[in-house]
Amino acid sequence: MPQWLQDFLATDLPWKILGAAVILIGGVLAVAILSRTALAIFGERLGPQGTMVVKKLIRYIGYAFAFILALNQMGLNLGAILGAAGVAGIAVGFAAQTSLSNIISGFFMIGERPFELGDIIEVDGIAGTVDTIGLLALTLRTFDNRSVRIPNETLVKTQLINVTRHPIRRFNLDIGVAYDENIGHVLKVMQEVAETNLQSLNEPDPLIIFTGFGDSSLNFLLGAWCVQEDYGTLRNTLPRELKERFDKENIEIPFPHMTLAAGKALSPIPVDLISDSESTD
Amino acid sequence: MSISWDERTLASSRWFHSGAGPLSITLLRRYDEWRVSTSCAQDHGIHGDEGELQDLPGTLEWQRWDCHDEDSRIRLTPALPSLPVIAKPHTSLSIAPGGNALFYIGIPMDVEIHGECGGSLRKLTSIPSETLSKTWHGDRSAGEVCYSLKTRARRHFDASDWLEHDVIVSVDLHNESQEPFEFERLFLDLGHFSIFTYENRLWANACRIRITESDEEGNDITYDSTPIIPAESGQEVASAREGKTSRSTLRRAFASVIDVIH
Numbered sequence: 001m002p003q004w005l006q007d008f009l010a011t012d013l014p015w016k017i018l019g020a021a022v023i024l025i026g027g028v029l030a031v032a033i034l035s036r037t038a039l040a041i042f043g044e045r046l047g048p049q050g051t052m053v054v055k056k057l058i059r060y061i062g063y064a065f066a067f068i069l070a071l072n073q074m075g076l077n078l079g080a081i082l083g084a085a086g087v088a089g090i091a092v093g094f095a096a097q098t099s100l101s102n103i104i105s106g107f108f109m110i111g112e113r114p115f116e117l118g119d120i121i122e123v124d125g126i127a128g129t130v131d132t133i134g135l136l137a138l139t140l141r142t143f144d145n146r147s148v149r150i151p152n153e154t155l156v157k158t159q160l161i162n163v164t165r166h167p168i169r170r171f172n173l174d175i176g177v178a179y180d181e182n183i184g185h186v187l188k189v190m191q192e193v194a195e196t197n198l199q200s201l202n203e204p205d206p207l208i209i210f211t212g213f214g215d216s217s218l219n220f221l222l223g224a225w226c227v228q229e230d231y232g233t234l235r236n237t238l239p240r241e242l243k244e245r246f247d248k249e250n251i252e253i254p255f256p257h258m259t260l261a262a263g264k265a266l267s268p269i270p271v272d273l274i275s276d277s278e279s280t281d
Numbered sequence: 282m283s284i285s286w287d288e289r290t291l292a293s294s295r296w297f298h299s300g301a302g303p304l305s306i307t308l309l310r311r312y313d314e315w316r317v318s319t320s321c322a323q324d325h326g327i328h329g330d331e332g333e334l335q336d337l338p339g340t341l342e343w344q345r346w347d348c349h350d351e352d353s354r355i356r357l358t359p360a361l362p363s364l365p366v367i368a369k370p371h372t373s374l375s376i377a378p379g380g381n382a383l384f385y386i387g388i389p390m391d392v393e394i395h396g397e398c399g400g401s402l403r404k405l406t407s408i409p410s411e412t413l414s415k416t417w418h419g420d421r422s423a424g425e426v427c428y429s430l431k432t433r434a435r436r437h438f439d440a441s442d443w444l445e446h447d448v449i450v451s452v453d454l455h456n457e458s459q460e461p462f463e464f465e466r467l468f469l470d471l472g473h474f475s476i477f478t479y480e481n482r483l484w485a486n487a488c489r490i491r492i493t494e495s496d497e498e499g500n501d502i503t504y505d506s507t508p509i510i511p512a513e514s515g516q517e518v519a520s521a522r523e524g525k526t527s528r529s530t531l532r533r534a535f536a537s538v539i540d541v542i543h
Contacts, residue, residue, distance in 0.1 A: 166422050195414065202416040202429040203367075225417065227426050 020070040027066020050110040105152035122161040176217025178252035199234040200224040297331040301410040302446030352397035370434035387447030410446040472523030477515030484508035
């Protein structure tokens with residue numbers, strides 16, 4: 001055995017290294033066991049996003065704790081390290097205000113559970129499917145397959161719309177018809193279209209109302225309920241079927257128009273008729 | 282055109298055609314596959330009940346299933362729709378305390394197509410004879426999607442009243458509460474109904490619903506093993522999807538009946 005190895009083994013350093021290694025390995029195992037036990041007990045209550053965050057939290061705190069214990073085992077002065085860490089912590093705390101805010105916001109989100117993994121939500125005008133939920137942010141997958149990271153703090157501060165929380169949803173269609181049309185007849189036709197559409201639910205009753213006198217049209221709202229999965233199809237079929245039925249019933253959908261007057265409000269615009277021979281001259 | 286529910290064989294490049302109400306079904310055995318074409322158009326361009334491949338119009342759209350060279354057996358069976366049905370009578374009926382009322386409701390059948398694949402019959406597809414619109418059973422936060430069915434809820438059976446593709450379900454409502462009972466709509470979970478054929482009509486086993494004062498006590502739905510008279514000797518052609526039972530063991534389904542009716 002070489003001399004340097006004999007000298008090394010004669011010190012207590014090998015035992016300290018061995019002890020630190022045992023603490024690190026034991027720490028990793030303990031974190032895994034603790035994580036699984038906590039999730040088995042609270043997993044159902046926390047939901048998928050809570051589970052994910054708690055798992056990460058236990059892991060980070062557990063690893064940090066095992067690391068500190070291992071350093072202590074190595075004989076490093078833990079008090080000095082923790083003191084330095086405390087001072088550094090204040091500095092880091094100032095620098096990491098946003099991150100801490102995001103983490104704390106994440107806890108609020110876990111408690112409130114306004115959405116689950118896989119839900120379709122809309123935040124700040126961005127809509128997409130909730131892909132991952134992290135300590136600092138969540139990731140949305142938009143419908144054109146882009147990935148958008150939204151900090152948890154933003155979720156707490158801004159309006160969040162969960163589109164798929166409830167099993168049924170209403171599709172609202174605004175439509176205008178010409179002033180010549182009979183309002184009662186239009187309402188009846190709209191009712192029939194909603195009833196015969198295959199995606200539109202008969203109950204809850206479709207909402208069909210006359211919303212008022214527009215600039216160029218009599219305005220109506222048709223709100224048809226459907227199950228979430230049918231929403232996309234209903235958005236395509238209902239306007240098409242309504243247009244086809246209006247065409248069949250000779251109900252006119254007017255384009256915006258304006259009446260021009262020549263100075264005096266009630267006088268018509270003067271029109272001079274020119275014969276073909278004059279116009280070609 | 283009435284459907285034969287018997288098993289039959291189909292040689293390669295041969296087809297046969299059948300129909301149920303507005304639904305027209307064409308089955309073709311071609312190469313190592315089954316082909317099925319369905320249409321609800323009145324003029325589907327098919328003449329005759331069976332024939333050779335070259336007799337078929339080229340405009341048919343096919344669904345295809347792989348099978349073995351020697352497979353030739355095929356069978357059509359009737360089925361009830363896969364979703365529960367909410368039947369609404371055109372006009373409601375009040376049933377006095379202690380009274381009962383027997384209703385007949387016609388539910389458009391689905392047609393299941395079973396083809397031989399590797400020596401045994403396998404369900405290929407299921408096609409509704411009539412597409413029903415959907416409705417929601419429950420509140421806006423929770424519930425289930427159902428088919429909506431407007432019915433005349435006839436009180437007496439007359440064969441001429443019923444369409445060939447309807448499965449006739451008889452519902453005997455007994456009002457055992459102290460209050461008049463307004464029958465406005467009925468939630469029917471179709472899983473425990475079998476289908477029987479009797480004199481070219483399809484029947485489901487009869488059921489009886491008992492309405493009592495409390496939803497928690499005794500309200501229940503009881504299924505007979507056979508259809509009501511005159512079809513009690515009908516031959517069973519399709520068994521209940523969720524198995525036969527004499528009494529609904531699902532309180533939810535049963536409570537739903539009461540919730541909806543009230």
